[in-house]
Amino acid sequence: MNNLTTQEFSQIVSLYLDDRLGPDEKRRFELYLSEHPTAAREVEVLRTTQKALADSPKVAPNDWFWLTLSQRLDADRNRRSSFTVRRPAFVLSAVTVVLVALIGGIYVKDAPMFHRFFQEKKDQVETVAGSLMSGNILPLFTNVNKDEVLNFALFGSIPIDSSRTTSLQVKDAGAQGAQIRIVKTKETVPPVSVDEFAEALGISAGQREVVDSILGSYKEKIQNSVLVTDHDAMAIHAELAEMNRSMVTTIAASLEPSQRSRFRRFLDVRKAPYSVVAVNTPTVPSHILFRSLPKVSSGKKYVVISPDQVQFAEVTVDLDSLRSHARQQERRIREVLTERMLAELTETERSFAHPHSALPDDGVRVQATGGALQIHFEAAPSSPFADFGMPELVRPRSASSALRPEDGAVLRVNGDSLVSFAMPADVPSMRGLRNVTGGEYRFRVVDSVINGQRVKVFITAPDNKNKLGSILRERAAHPEPLIDLDSLLKESEKEPAAVPQKQKSGKQLEL
Amino acid sequence: MAKPALINIIDVHIPNEQKSDDVLISQFQGGDHGVFRILVQRYQEKVRNIVFSIFNDPDAVDDIAQEVFIKVYQALPNFRFESSFYTWVYRITVNKCRDELRKKKVKRFFTFQSFEKTTNLKIENMATTTFDDENLRDVIEENLKKLPEKFRMPIVLKDIDGLSYEEIAEVLDCEVGTVKSRLSRGRTMLKDLLMPILV
Numbered sequence: 001m002n003n004l005t006t007q008e009f010s011q012i013v014s015l016y017l018d019d020r021l022g023p024d025e026k027r028r029f030e031l032y033l034s035e036h037p038t039a040a041r042e043v044e045v046l047r048t049t050q051k052a053l054a055d056s057p058k059v060a061p062n063d064w065f066w067l068t069l070s071q072r073l074d075a076d077r078n079r080r081s082s083f084t085v086r087r088p089a090f091v092l093s094a095v096t097v098v099l100v101a102l103i104g105g106i107y108v109k110d111a112p113m114f115h116r117f118f119q120e121k122k123d124q125v126e127t128v129a130g131s132l133m134s135g136n137i138l139p140l141f142t143n144v145n146k147d148e149v150l151n152f153a154l155f156g157s158i159p160i161d162s163s164r165t166t167s168l169q170v171k172d173a174g175a176q177g178a179q180i181r182i183v184k185t186k187e188t189v190p191p192v193s194v195d196e197f198a199e200a201l202g203i204s205a206g207q208r209e210v211v212d213s214i215l216g217s218y219k220e221k222i223q224n225s226v227l228v229t230d231h232d233a234m235a236i237h238a239e240l241a242e243m244n245r246s247m248v249t250t251i252a253a254s255l256e257p258s259q260r261s262r263f264r265r266f267l268d269v270r271k272a273p274y275s276v277v278a279v280n281t282p283t284v285p286s287h288i289l290f291r292s293l294p295k296v297s298s299g300k301k302y303v304v305i306s307p308d309q310v311q312f313a314e315v316t317v318d319l320d321s322l323r324s325h326a327r328q329q330e331r332r333i334r335e336v337l338t339e340r341m342l343a344e345l346t347e348t349e350r351s352f353a354h355p356h357s358a359l360p361d362d363g364v365r366v367q368a369t370g371g372a373l374q375i376h377f378e379a380a381p382s383s384p385f386a387d388f389g390m391p392e393l394v395r396p397r398s399a400s401s402a403l404r405p406e407d408g409a410v411l412r413v414n415g416d417s418l419v420s421f422a423m424p425a426d427v428p429s430m431r432g433l434r435n436v437t438g439g440e441y442r443f444r445v446v447d448s449v450i451n452g453q454r455v456k457v458f459i460t461a462p463d464n465k466n467k468l469g470s471i472l473r474e475r476a477a478h479p480e481p482l483i484d485l486d487s488l489l490k491e492s493e494k495e496p497a498a499v500p501q502k503q504k505s506g507k508q509l510e511l
Numbered sequence: 512m513a514k515p516a517l518i519n520i521i522d523v524h525i526p527n528e529q530k531s532d533d534v535l536i537s538q539f540q541g542g543d544h545g546v547f548r549i550l551v552q553r554y555q556e557k558v559r560n561i562v563f564s565i566f567n568d569p570d571a572v573d574d575i576a577q578e579v580f581i582k583v584y585q586a587l588p589n590f591r592f593e594s595s596f597y598t599w600v601y602r603i604t605v606n607k608c609r610d611e612l613r614k615k616k617v618k619r620f621f622t623f624q625s626f627e628k629t630t631n632l633k634i635e636n637m638a639t640t641t642f643d644d645e646n647l648r649d650v651i652e653e654n655l656k657k658l659p660e661k662f663r664m665p666i667v668l669k670d671i672d673g674l675s676y677e678e679i680a681e682v683l684d685c686e687v688g689t690v691k692s693r694l695s696r697g698r699t700m701l702k703d704l705l706m707p708i709l710v
Contacts, residue, residue, distance in 0.1 A: 006699075014695035018669070020676075045709050046702050052648045053655075053670040058556070059563040059572050065555050066548055069577045076581055 004032070004039075013043055017050055067291055140168075140226035140234075146215045147193045149222060153215075153247035154192065156273050157185070158222070168226065170244050172273065172396045178241035180375045192270075201255065201262045210254045210286050218247050227302065234373075235302035241377045245394060248274045252393045253284035260393075267397075275397045303375055305366055532596040539587055547587070551580055554597070557672075558604050564671045565608045565664075567652060575611055579604045594681055601674070601682040605664060612660060647709075654704040662697030665690055 004012065015021050016029055033040040140160060152158040156170045160182070171179045194215065198208050225237035252260055257280045264276035366375050527535065527549055535546045559576045563569065582603050590599065655663060668674045668682060676694075680687045 010699040011691070011695045014691065014698050017698070018676075018694075020691075042702055042706065045705055046698055048647070048709065049651050049698075049701060049705060050670050052651050053666070054673070056564060056648060056652070056671050058560050059569055061556060062559065062573055065559070065573065065576070066551055068573070069551060069580055070548070072577055072581060073584055076585075 009039065009042075013039075013046060016043070017046055064288075067288065070291075139223055140228050141223045144219050144222055146212065146219060147191065149215045149219045149247075150194050150197060151191045152222065153218070153244055153251065154267065154270070154272050154274075156244050170241060172241075172245055174396045178377050180236060180241055180377075182373045197266075200266055201259045203255070203259060207254060207259075210289065211251060213290070214247065214250050214254070218243060235304045236375060237302050238377065241375075245274065245396070249394045250289060252276050253281075254286070254289055256283050257281075271397075273397055274394050276393060277395045278391050278393045281391055281393060303366065305373070305375075533592060536587060536590055536592070536596060540590070547584060550583075550596070554600050555580070557597075558600060561601065561604050561667070561672055562608060564667050565605075566611070567656065571611075575607060576604075579607050582607065598678050598681045601668075601672075601678070602684065605668075605682055609660065609664075650708060651701075651705065654701060657704065658697055658700055662693050662700060665693045666697045666701070669694060 012021070012025075012029055016026065021029060033043060141158070144158070148158055152170075156172070157167045158169075159165075159167045165184055167183065167185050169179075169181045169183060169185070171181065173179070194211070198211065203211065221239070221243060225240040225243070227235040252263060255263055260276055260279045260281075264279060266272075267275055366373075527538075527546055530538075530546075530549075532550065532553070535550055538546045539550075555576065558579050559572050562572050562575045562579075566572070566575070579600070583600055586603070590596070594602075655666065658666070664683065665679055668679045669676075674682065676687050676690050679690045683690065
């Protein structure tokens with residue numbers, strides 16, 4: 001390589017540093033450097049520079065980046081939507097007129113096609129309505145108070161009848177998942193009021209507001225989490241299993257270290273299912289806490305259990321109006337419904353042979369035995385602050401004591417459209433389920449309206465119609481009478497003993 | 512590049528965290544805006560670091576990086592899969608940084624004279640000092656800031672962020688030849704600034 005001009009040298013050296021020279025060029029350039037010590041020094045300076053830049057320190061990670069970004073995105077969206085509203089109304093009106101004319105034109109042109117489409121939709125909706133959550137839908141909890149929410153958070157139990165003998169319990173077993181049970185129990189732990197709790201921990205008035213907000217937010221969530229129908233079906237929100245840990249963690253996060261220490265003692269003395277494991281972690285600012293609180297409208301996926309089927313369904317209902325309706329009926333009718341539904345769901349021992357080791361990692365097991373209903377979620381409940389890199393504040397006390405590996409119908413949910421339903425062939429005779437074979441069912445969402453409520457359910461996709469479809473067809477051929485709530489109430493008032501007795505057979509209870 | 516047909520098939524078996532950028536973007540465009548968080552978490556540190564390497568000011572990093580992601584969020588519905596999401600985000604970041612530089616009227620801090628004075632002072636101060644890695648980096652970064660932006664940016668992208676020539680060309684929206692030429696000129700300018708100090 002002859003003497004290089006400055007420009008040639010700078011071009012070649014840059015390629016040389018980036019290892020972009022061919023083998024021959026590289027060899028010739030290195031020979032040139034060996035003969036030109038000044039050029040070699042320059043290359044050395046550039047190499048040192050390049051290495052120093054590559055080793056530049058990185059900016060410290062910011063754990064709150066997403067949090068603040070999402071707040072800015074929300075603000076940006078709100079700003080944009082308010083801008084849209086301010087647009088001149090006549091523009092929107094004109095667009096509407098054009099659209100109506102266009103759609104009208106298309107509809108007239110393709111009327112037969114549209115008619116067929118809507119007929120097919122209608123058929124699908126009727127099939128679904130007759131199979132899954134037919135009848136009246138009511139939230140099981142209509143007027144939960146904050147004391148009950150607190151006790152559910154601390155002790156994992158909330159009564160579902162006025163005599164407090166039947167309760168919904170959540171058992172969190174850490175990495176092994178969680179169970180929701182509906183069982184007859186005697187209360188062993190005296191309930192704690194929010195006032196007593198606040199006094200025991202010595203929390204300030206400001207903190208009390210935060211705790212009240214946390215409980216209020218979860219109260220809404222709990223009230224939306226369990227639905228019952230007068231068709232003996234029950235829908236339990238999949239998130240209910242992790243709500244306890246979320247609540248206790250959020251409360252613990254709002255406390256100062258000394259109060260957290262008192263909280264730990266408080267839980268220890270009462271042998272609560274959770275224990276505070278990180279006392280000295282700094283108090284989480286309230287704006288972060290509030291970001292972690294559940295959105296009332298978030299997630300609509302329920303495990304739906306009827307005497308015949310176990311399904312995973314997306315249920316969208318106007319819970320406010322349902323609650324208002326249920327409050328008018330008040331507790332009596334809900335108790336009648338609950339009792340009847342529990343009897344129907346639990347009367348048959350449903351212990352299906354299914355080896356525990358074969359259970360899927362992300363399965364939901366449903367089992368009914370001994371008058372209790374049990375749903376086992378195999379996924380571990382998550383902390384509300386897991387996304388923010390917070391250390392674990394609260395841990396289940398008895399994580400080591402495994403959840404009982406009860407066998408049962410296994411519902412495995414993968415994403416939104418695939419449900420595996422594991423059921424061995426030797427299933428005891430149960431209505432409807434006798435036709436269900438284990439396997440995978442593909443579902444898709446269909447909107448339907450039941451009793452004026454919008455309900456979204458998954459139905460089988462055409463390629464798997466033969467499996468679940470056969471059940472749906474059978475049910476359609478033998479429709480069971482829907483029960484009118486008013487008549488049910490009248491029946492129960494007329495004859496207090498109308499609260500159903502457990503049946504020995506699998507027949508439907510008649511009132 | 513046309514949008515791969517497979518993107519339309521969203522595999523429900525794979526958790527979102529394990530899905531490719533393209534699949535997540537398809538989901539986003541289909542209305543699942545929740546996946547944006549995963550995309551942000553995947554690239555937030557890269558974006559923050561490129562902002563940091565351009566401004567060298569930790570206090571400015573998060574604000575600018577968030578504005579980058581707001582821009583990404585707004586533009587994502589129109590993303591056409593013609594480049595990788597990665598280089599597309601880089602391009603938005605670089606453009607945002609350029610805007611900021613323009614806004615703040617950040618120009619070369621030193622005239623040649625004052626630069627010479629400063630350099631001489633440094634040489635005097637450092638005449639008997641051996642550079643440790645940290646000092647060396649400070650000196651290099653300080654001198655890198657003196658380069659015009661069009662020569663500085665390729666060096667930042669290549670030597671700090673480790674992008675290839677082709678990626679830099681995509682990010683800066685220019686030819687690969689232009690990247691090579693700007694890198695070569697930028698490095699020569701940097702070398703000329705550093706030679707009196709380091710040799």
